[in-house]
Amino acid sequence: MFLDLERLESDIVQLQHEAAGFGTGRLIADNLILTAAHTLDADDGTGPVQGLWQARLERDRGGGPWHFRRCNRVVVRSGAGPRSD
Secondary structure: OOOOHHHHHOOEEEEEEOOOEEEEEEEEEOOEEEEOHHHHEOOOOOOEOOOOEEEEEHHHOOOOOOOOEEEEOOOOOOOOOOOOO
16 A cells, blocks of 8 residues: 655644743644644643744745744643533
């Protein structure tokens, strides 16, 4: 079976924040990235950083500069089971 790696890897995202470091995620819908909760944790241990994230998609990488999309916001959902909003 042939896998198109360019298509398969095009939804990989690099995330970074001055207060939380960096990590990776997957683009699962327009403007929605799924990543591990520990990626979002502030370096000072105060919990997840909510705003001003920088993200860049693998598919945006080319021969020139690989720019970040800035001012991204985070929605955190933790725990198992159904939501009780």
